[in-house]
Amino acid sequence: MSFINYSSREINCKIVYYGPGLCGKTTNLQYIYNKTNPEAKGKMISLATETERTLFFDFLPLSLGEIRGFKTRFHLYTVPGQVFYDASRKLILKGVDGVVYVGDSQMERMEANIESLENLRSNLQEQGYDLDKLPYVVQYNKRDLPNAIPMAELEEALNPTKVPSFEGVAPKGIGVFDTLKAVAKLVLTELRKGG
Amino acid sequence: MIQQLVMYEEELSQINNICEVLHRDSNARAVLVIDKNGQAFAQAGEVEQLDVTSLSSLTAGNVAATGAIASLLSEKEFAGQFHEGEKTNVHISIVGQRVIMVVLFDERSSLGLVRLRVRKATAELVNVLDLLAKKTASGTQPSVFSEITDDDIDNLFND
Numbered sequence: 001m002s003f004i005n006y007s008s009r010e011i012n013c014k015i016v017y018y019g020p021g022l023c024g025k026t027t028n029l030q031y032i033y034n035k036t037n038p039e040a041k042g043k044m045i046s047l048a049t050e051t052e053r054t055l056f057f058d059f060l061p062l063s064l065g066e067i068r069g070f071k072t073r074f075h076l077y078t079v080p081g082q083v084f085y086d087a088s089r090k091l092i093l094k095g096v097d098g099v100v101y102v103g104d105s106q107m108e109r110m111e112a113n114i115e116s117l118e119n120l121r122s123n124l125q126e127q128g129y130d131l132d133k134l135p136y137v138v139q140y141n142k143r144d145l146p147n148a149i150p151m152a153e154l155e156e157a158l159n160p161t162k163v164p165s166f167e168g169v170a171p172k173g174i175g176v177f178d179t180l181k182a183v184a185k186l187v188l189t190e191l192r193k194g195g
Numbered sequence: 196m197i198q199q200l201v202m203y204e205e206e207l208s209q210i211n212n213i214c215e216v217l218h219r220d221s222n223a224r225a226v227l228v229i230d231k232n233g234q235a236f237a238q239a240g241e242v243e244q245l246d247v248t249s250l251s252s253l254t255a256g257n258v259a260a261t262g263a264i265a266s267l268l269s270e271k272e273f274a275g276q277f278h279e280g281e282k283t284n285v286h287i288s289i290v291g292q293r294v295i296m297v298v299l300f301d302e303r304s305s306l307g308l309v310r311l312r313v314r315k316a317t318a319e320l321v322n323v324l325d326l327l328a329k330k331t332a333s334g335t336q337p338s339v340f341s342e343i344t345d346d347d348i349d350n351l352f353n354d
Contacts, residue, residue, distance in 0.1 A: 003200045003234050007207040012234045042248045047256075056260070059233075059252045065351045067343060072351065075233065075252065091259040095232035181352045188348045192340045194199065 001095040002191055010071045013187050014095055015180075018120045019102035020112035021053070021081035024141040027170040028102065029060045029076055032180060035173065036062060054080040057092050064184060074184060081116065090123050098135035098187040099124075100179055102168070103158050105140050105148035113158055135186030138165040139179045144172075199331070200230055206327045207237065213319050214239035217296075221312035222304035224283065227297040228290075228320070231255060240299075250297070254287060258295050277306060288313055291321040 003012040017025040026046065033044040042061035049055050058078040063071060079089040101120060103113045121131050140154050151167065159165050164182045168175030214226045218239040225240035227247065233255030235247050257276070265273045272292075278285040286298040286309045296317065298309050 001200055001230075001232055003202070003230060003232070003236070005202045005207070005236060007202055007204040008236075014232055043246055045249055045253065056256060059249070059256075061248045061252070067347050067351060087263055088260070091256070091263055094259060185348055185352065188343070188351075189345075191199075192343050192348075194340070 002097050009069055010073060012073045012075065013097040014075045014077065015098045015100065015183055015187065016092055016096045017076065017078040017100045017102055018116065019081055020104055020109060020116040023081060023102045023104040024170040025078035025081065025102050026054055026058050028176050029058050029078055031170055031173045031176045032062070033060055053082065054078060056080065056088050086119065090126065093123055093127055098183045099131070100183050101138045103138060103140050103154060105142045105154060106145055107147050107149050110149065110157065117158055132161055135183055135190050136163050137179055137182045137186065138163060139168045139175055140165065141168040141170050143167045144169045201331045202236055203330065206323055209323045210237040210320065211239065213316050217298070217312055217316040221298060221300065221309045223298045223300040223309065225299045227251065229255060229295050229297065231258065231293065231295060254295060254297055258287065258289065286313060288317065290317050291324050293324055296320070
Protein backbone atom coordinates (compact mmCIF):
# COMPACT_ATOMS: atom_id res chain seq x y z
CA MET A 1 0.00 0.00 0.00
CA SER A 2 1.68 3.18 -1.12
CA PHE A 3 1.73 6.04 1.33
CA ILE A 4 1.45 9.61 0.08
CA ASN A 5 2.36 12.28 2.57
CA TYR A 6 1.21 15.68 1.29
CA SER A 7 2.59 17.34 4.37
CA SER A 8 6.21 16.21 4.00
CA ARG A 9 5.77 15.80 0.22
CA GLU A 10 6.82 12.16 0.12
CA ILE A 11 5.64 9.07 -1.72
CA ASN A 12 6.51 5.73 -0.09
CA CYS A 13 6.17 2.43 -1.94
CA LYS A 14 6.90 -1.18 -1.00
CA ILE A 15 8.62 -3.61 -3.36
CA VAL A 16 9.01 -7.29 -2.47
CA TYR A 17 11.64 -9.64 -3.93
CA TYR A 18 10.20 -13.16 -4.05
CA GLY A 19 11.69 -16.47 -5.21
CA PRO A 20 12.95 -19.89 -4.12
CA GLY A 21 15.61 -20.38 -1.46
CA LEU A 22 19.16 -19.37 -2.46
CA CYS A 23 18.03 -17.74 -5.73
CA GLY A 24 19.77 -14.44 -4.89
CA LYS A 25 17.09 -12.13 -3.45
CA THR A 26 19.30 -10.96 -0.59
CA THR A 27 22.27 -10.65 -3.00
CA ASN A 28 20.20 -8.28 -5.15
CA LEU A 29 19.55 -6.03 -2.15
CA GLN A 30 23.17 -6.22 -1.01
CA TYR A 31 24.38 -5.13 -4.43
CA ILE A 32 21.92 -2.22 -4.51
CA TYR A 33 23.00 -1.24 -1.01
CA ASN A 34 26.71 -1.35 -1.89
CA LYS A 35 26.31 0.69 -5.07
CA THR A 36 23.96 3.40 -3.82
CA ASN A 37 25.12 6.79 -2.55
CA PRO A 38 24.98 7.01 1.25
CA GLU A 39 22.50 9.91 1.13
CA ALA A 40 20.05 7.89 -0.96
CA LYS A 41 19.85 4.86 1.30
CA GLY A 42 19.10 3.90 4.87
CA LYS A 43 20.54 1.02 6.83
CA MET A 44 20.06 -2.44 5.33
CA ILE A 45 18.54 -4.83 7.83
CA SER A 46 18.81 -8.59 7.44
CA LEU A 47 16.95 -10.85 9.82
CA ALA A 48 18.92 -13.98 9.06
CA THR A 49 19.88 -17.28 10.68
CA GLU A 50 23.42 -18.01 11.85
CA THR A 51 24.08 -19.56 8.46
CA GLU A 52 22.98 -16.35 6.73
CA ARG A 53 19.71 -17.74 5.42
CA THR A 54 16.90 -15.17 5.53
CA LEU A 55 14.76 -15.86 8.58
CA PHE A 56 12.11 -13.16 8.30
CA PHE A 57 13.08 -10.45 5.81
CA ASP A 58 15.78 -8.13 4.50
CA PHE A 59 14.87 -4.47 4.36
CA LEU A 60 16.48 -1.62 2.42
CA PRO A 61 15.02 1.89 2.26
CA LEU A 62 16.00 3.80 -0.91
CA SER A 63 15.34 7.32 -2.17
CA LEU A 64 15.10 7.61 -5.92
CA GLY A 65 14.80 11.37 -6.31
CA GLU A 66 11.91 13.77 -6.77
CA ILE A 67 8.87 13.81 -9.02
CA ARG A 68 7.08 17.14 -9.20
CA GLY A 69 8.47 18.14 -5.82
CA PHE A 70 7.60 14.83 -4.16
CA LYS A 71 10.42 12.69 -2.77
CA THR A 72 10.01 9.07 -3.93
CA ARG A 73 11.04 6.49 -1.39
CA PHE A 74 11.06 2.77 -2.03
CA HIS A 75 11.17 0.21 0.72
CA LEU A 76 12.69 -2.99 -0.66
CA TYR A 77 11.96 -6.25 1.14
CA THR A 78 12.95 -9.85 0.48
CA VAL A 79 11.04 -12.87 1.72
CA PRO A 80 12.65 -16.01 3.18
CA GLY A 81 12.78 -18.46 0.28
CA GLN A 82 12.76 -21.72 2.18
CA VAL A 83 9.46 -23.56 1.82
CA PHE A 84 8.67 -23.84 5.54
CA TYR A 85 8.72 -20.06 6.10
CA ASP A 86 5.42 -19.59 4.28
CA ALA A 87 3.68 -17.80 7.17
CA SER A 88 6.43 -15.15 7.13
CA ARG A 89 6.19 -14.71 3.36
CA LYS A 90 2.47 -13.99 3.64
CA LEU A 91 3.14 -11.23 6.18
CA ILE A 92 5.77 -9.54 4.05
CA LEU A 93 3.44 -9.42 1.04
CA LYS A 94 0.95 -7.31 2.99
CA GLY A 95 0.71 -3.83 1.52
CA VAL A 96 2.95 -4.66 -1.45
CA ASP A 97 3.05 -2.20 -4.38
CA GLY A 98 5.33 -4.12 -6.72
CA VAL A 99 6.85 -7.61 -6.96
CA VAL A 100 10.17 -8.84 -8.33
CA TYR A 101 10.26 -12.59 -8.87
CA VAL A 102 13.86 -13.84 -8.82
CA GLY A 103 14.22 -17.20 -10.54
CA ASP A 104 17.25 -19.49 -10.32
CA SER A 105 18.52 -20.35 -13.81
CA GLN A 106 19.97 -23.72 -12.80
CA MET A 107 18.30 -26.82 -14.23
CA GLU A 108 18.08 -28.52 -10.83
CA ARG A 109 16.20 -25.54 -9.32
CA MET A 110 13.44 -25.52 -11.91
CA GLU A 111 10.98 -27.37 -9.69
CA ALA A 112 11.72 -24.97 -6.81
CA ASN A 113 11.21 -22.02 -9.18
CA ILE A 114 7.80 -23.22 -10.26
CA GLU A 115 6.75 -24.05 -6.70
CA SER A 116 7.79 -20.60 -5.50
CA LEU A 117 5.96 -18.85 -8.33
CA GLU A 118 2.77 -20.77 -7.56
CA ASN A 119 3.25 -19.93 -3.90
CA LEU A 120 3.60 -16.23 -4.77
CA ARG A 121 0.41 -16.27 -6.77
CA SER A 122 -1.61 -18.06 -4.09
CA ASN A 123 -0.23 -15.99 -1.21
CA LEU A 124 -1.12 -12.80 -3.08
CA GLN A 125 -4.60 -14.13 -3.76
CA GLU A 126 -5.06 -14.82 -0.08
CA GLN A 127 -4.44 -11.12 0.58
CA GLY A 128 -6.81 -10.04 -2.18
CA TYR A 129 -4.16 -9.27 -4.83
CA ASP A 130 -3.94 -10.59 -8.37
CA LEU A 131 -0.36 -11.03 -9.63
CA ASP A 132 -1.53 -10.20 -13.16
CA LYS A 133 -2.72 -6.78 -12.02
CA LEU A 134 0.26 -5.84 -9.85
CA PRO A 135 3.42 -4.11 -11.04
CA TYR A 136 5.54 -7.22 -11.57
CA VAL A 137 8.89 -8.08 -13.20
CA VAL A 138 11.02 -11.22 -13.41
CA GLN A 139 14.76 -11.67 -13.03
CA TYR A 140 16.52 -14.89 -14.10
CA ASN A 141 19.52 -14.95 -11.82
CA LYS A 142 22.74 -17.00 -11.99
CA ARG A 143 23.02 -16.70 -15.78
CA ASP A 144 26.79 -17.21 -15.48
CA LEU A 145 26.55 -20.78 -14.20
CA PRO A 146 27.35 -23.61 -16.63
CA ASN A 147 24.13 -25.47 -15.86
CA ALA A 148 21.88 -22.46 -16.63
CA ILE A 149 18.80 -23.27 -18.67
CA PRO A 150 18.34 -21.33 -21.96
CA MET A 151 16.33 -18.12 -21.53
CA ALA A 152 13.56 -19.24 -23.86
CA GLU A 153 12.82 -22.24 -21.67
CA LEU A 154 12.79 -20.15 -18.50
CA GLU A 155 10.49 -17.61 -20.10
CA GLU A 156 8.07 -20.30 -21.16
CA ALA A 157 7.97 -21.94 -17.75
CA LEU A 158 8.11 -18.89 -15.47
CA ASN A 159 6.79 -15.93 -17.43
CA PRO A 160 3.66 -16.97 -19.29
CA THR A 161 2.19 -13.45 -19.05
CA LYS A 162 5.32 -11.90 -20.62
CA VAL A 163 6.02 -9.24 -18.01
CA PRO A 164 9.39 -7.42 -18.30
CA SER A 165 12.21 -9.87 -17.58
CA PHE A 166 15.95 -9.54 -17.09
CA GLU A 167 19.02 -11.76 -17.05
CA GLY A 168 20.91 -11.46 -13.81
CA VAL A 169 24.23 -12.26 -12.17
CA ALA A 170 23.45 -10.61 -8.86
CA PRO A 171 26.89 -10.76 -7.14
CA LYS A 172 28.35 -8.87 -10.15
CA GLY A 173 25.36 -6.57 -10.39
CA ILE A 174 24.33 -7.69 -13.85
CA GLY A 175 20.61 -7.01 -14.27
CA VAL A 176 20.17 -5.81 -10.68
CA PHE A 177 19.47 -2.13 -11.32
CA ASP A 178 17.62 -2.84 -14.58
CA THR A 179 15.23 -5.03 -12.60
CA LEU A 180 14.77 -2.44 -9.86
CA LYS A 181 14.19 0.42 -12.30
CA ALA A 182 11.66 -1.61 -14.26
CA VAL A 183 9.55 -2.45 -11.23
CA ALA A 184 9.83 1.08 -9.79
CA LYS A 185 8.61 2.55 -13.09
CA LEU A 186 5.67 0.16 -13.15
CA VAL A 187 4.76 1.08 -9.55
CA LEU A 188 4.81 4.80 -10.29
CA THR A 189 2.81 4.29 -13.49
CA GLU A 190 0.25 2.30 -11.53
CA LEU A 191 0.06 5.03 -8.88
CA ARG A 192 -0.67 7.56 -11.59
CA LYS A 193 -3.56 5.42 -12.85
CA GLY A 194 -4.88 5.16 -9.31
CA GLY A 195 -4.39 8.87 -8.65
CA MET B 196 -5.63 0.25 -8.48
CA ILE B 197 -3.21 0.30 -5.59
CA GLN B 198 -4.68 1.08 -2.18
CA GLN B 199 -3.20 4.21 -0.77
CA LEU B 200 -2.74 5.71 2.62
CA VAL B 201 -2.84 9.47 2.17
CA MET B 202 -1.76 12.00 4.76
CA TYR B 203 -2.62 15.72 4.63
CA GLU B 204 -1.10 18.70 6.40
CA GLU B 205 -4.07 19.32 8.70
CA GLU B 206 -4.39 15.75 9.98
CA LEU B 207 -0.64 15.30 10.29
CA SER B 208 -0.44 18.38 12.45
CA GLN B 209 -3.19 16.98 14.69
CA ILE B 210 -1.39 13.62 14.93
CA ASN B 211 1.90 15.37 15.74
CA ASN B 212 0.09 17.26 18.48
CA ILE B 213 -1.24 14.03 19.96
CA CYS B 214 2.33 12.65 19.94
CA GLU B 215 3.70 15.78 21.62
CA VAL B 216 1.09 15.64 24.38
CA LEU B 217 1.63 11.91 24.90
CA HIS B 218 5.39 12.42 25.00
CA ARG B 219 5.04 15.12 27.65
CA ASP B 220 2.32 13.54 29.78
CA SER B 221 3.91 10.10 29.89
CA ASN B 222 7.49 11.36 30.51
CA ALA B 223 8.53 9.24 27.54
CA ARG B 224 11.80 9.43 25.63
CA ALA B 225 10.07 9.34 22.29
CA VAL B 226 6.75 8.60 20.61
CA LEU B 227 6.36 7.33 17.04
CA VAL B 228 3.28 6.71 14.94
CA ILE B 229 3.84 4.37 12.00
CA ASP B 230 1.57 2.71 9.50
CA LYS B 231 1.15 -1.06 9.53
CA ASN B 232 3.57 -1.37 6.59
CA GLY B 233 6.36 0.20 8.59
CA GLN B 234 6.42 3.81 7.43
CA ALA B 235 6.76 6.38 10.19
CA PHE B 236 4.73 9.54 9.78
CA ALA B 237 4.66 11.29 13.13
CA GLN B 238 7.09 11.51 15.99
CA ALA B 239 7.88 13.44 19.13
CA GLY B 240 10.68 13.54 21.69
CA GLU B 241 14.28 12.44 21.42
CA VAL B 242 14.25 10.99 17.93
CA GLU B 243 17.50 12.49 16.58
CA GLN B 244 19.61 9.54 17.68
CA LEU B 245 17.09 6.95 16.56
CA ASP B 246 17.15 5.18 13.21
CA VAL B 247 13.42 5.82 12.77
CA THR B 248 13.18 4.09 9.37
CA SER B 249 14.70 0.82 10.61
CA LEU B 250 12.82 0.99 13.89
CA SER B 251 9.52 1.43 12.05
CA SER B 252 10.10 -1.40 9.61
CA LEU B 253 11.12 -3.83 12.35
CA THR B 254 8.22 -2.81 14.60
CA ALA B 255 5.76 -3.35 11.76
CA GLY B 256 7.31 -6.77 11.09
CA ASN B 257 7.05 -7.57 14.78
CA VAL B 258 3.39 -6.46 14.94
CA ALA B 259 2.58 -8.45 11.78
CA ALA B 260 4.21 -11.58 13.21
CA THR B 261 2.42 -11.14 16.55
CA GLY B 262 -0.87 -10.64 14.69
CA ALA B 263 -0.32 -13.90 12.82
CA ILE B 264 0.38 -15.69 16.12
CA ALA B 265 -2.89 -14.24 17.50
CA SER B 266 -4.79 -15.54 14.53
CA LEU B 267 -3.26 -19.04 14.95
CA LEU B 268 -4.57 -18.95 18.52
CA SER B 269 -8.01 -17.74 17.36
CA GLU B 270 -7.47 -14.33 18.91
CA LYS B 271 -8.52 -11.23 16.94
CA GLU B 272 -5.27 -9.47 17.76
CA PHE B 273 -2.85 -8.83 20.59
CA ALA B 274 -3.47 -5.12 20.91
CA GLY B 275 -0.33 -4.31 22.85
CA GLN B 276 3.26 -5.40 23.39
CA PHE B 277 5.83 -4.42 25.96
CA HIS B 278 9.59 -4.95 25.75
CA GLU B 279 11.65 -4.34 28.84
CA GLY B 280 15.29 -3.35 28.48
CA GLU B 281 17.97 -2.35 30.98
CA LYS B 282 17.65 1.32 30.07
CA THR B 283 14.93 1.63 27.47
CA ASN B 284 11.50 0.05 27.42
CA VAL B 285 9.18 -0.12 24.45
CA HIS B 286 5.40 -0.03 24.51
CA ILE B 287 3.74 -0.92 21.19
CA SER B 288 0.02 -0.69 20.52
CA ILE B 289 -2.22 -1.01 17.48
CA VAL B 290 -4.56 1.95 16.99
CA GLY B 291 -7.82 1.56 15.13
CA GLN B 292 -6.42 -1.55 13.38
CA ARG B 293 -4.58 0.82 11.05
CA VAL B 294 -1.53 2.34 12.66
CA ILE B 295 1.00 1.45 15.35
CA MET B 296 1.92 3.70 18.24
CA VAL B 297 5.37 3.17 19.74
CA VAL B 298 6.41 4.74 23.04
CA LEU B 299 10.05 4.52 24.16
CA PHE B 300 10.56 5.27 27.84
CA ASP B 301 13.15 4.91 30.58
CA GLU B 302 13.30 5.21 34.39
CA ARG B 303 11.71 8.67 34.25
CA SER B 304 8.38 6.94 33.55
CA SER B 305 6.59 3.67 34.26
CA LEU B 306 4.59 1.12 32.33
CA GLY B 307 1.43 2.07 34.26
CA LEU B 308 1.73 5.75 33.37
CA VAL B 309 2.54 4.99 29.73
CA ARG B 310 -0.45 2.65 29.45
CA LEU B 311 -2.76 5.24 30.94
CA ARG B 312 -1.60 8.06 28.66
CA VAL B 313 -1.55 5.81 25.57
CA ARG B 314 -5.20 4.96 26.18
CA LYS B 315 -6.17 8.62 26.06
CA ALA B 316 -3.98 9.35 23.01
CA THR B 317 -5.39 6.30 21.22
CA ALA B 318 -8.96 7.58 21.50
CA GLU B 319 -7.93 10.93 20.00
CA LEU B 320 -5.88 9.32 17.27
CA VAL B 321 -8.78 7.09 16.22
CA ASN B 322 -10.91 10.21 15.67
CA VAL B 323 -8.28 11.79 13.42
CA LEU B 324 -7.77 8.56 11.48
CA ASP B 325 -11.53 8.28 10.90
CA LEU B 326 -11.63 11.81 9.50
CA LEU B 327 -8.64 11.07 7.32
CA ALA B 328 -10.24 7.92 5.94
CA LYS B 329 -13.41 9.88 5.08
CA LYS B 330 -11.43 12.65 3.42
CA THR B 331 -9.45 10.17 1.32
CA ALA B 332 -12.56 8.18 0.36
CA SER B 333 -14.44 11.31 -0.69
CA GLY B 334 -11.67 11.97 -3.24
CA THR B 335 -12.13 15.73 -3.05
CA GLN B 336 -8.44 16.38 -2.51
CA PRO B 337 -6.26 17.13 -5.54
CA SER B 338 -4.01 14.24 -6.57
CA VAL B 339 -0.36 14.86 -7.29
CA PHE B 340 -0.33 11.91 -9.65
CA SER B 341 -2.81 12.99 -12.27
CA GLU B 342 -0.26 15.59 -13.44
CA ILE B 343 2.70 13.23 -13.70
CA THR B 344 3.94 12.38 -17.20
CA ASP B 345 5.95 9.44 -18.55
CA ASP B 346 8.88 11.85 -18.86
CA ASP B 347 8.71 12.68 -15.16
CA ILE B 348 8.99 8.99 -14.35
CA ASP B 349 11.78 8.41 -16.90
CA ASN B 350 13.72 11.38 -15.56
CA LEU B 351 13.95 9.72 -12.15
CA PHE B 352 16.08 7.00 -13.69
CA ASN B 353 18.42 9.07 -15.81
CA ASP B 354 21.78 8.73 -14.19
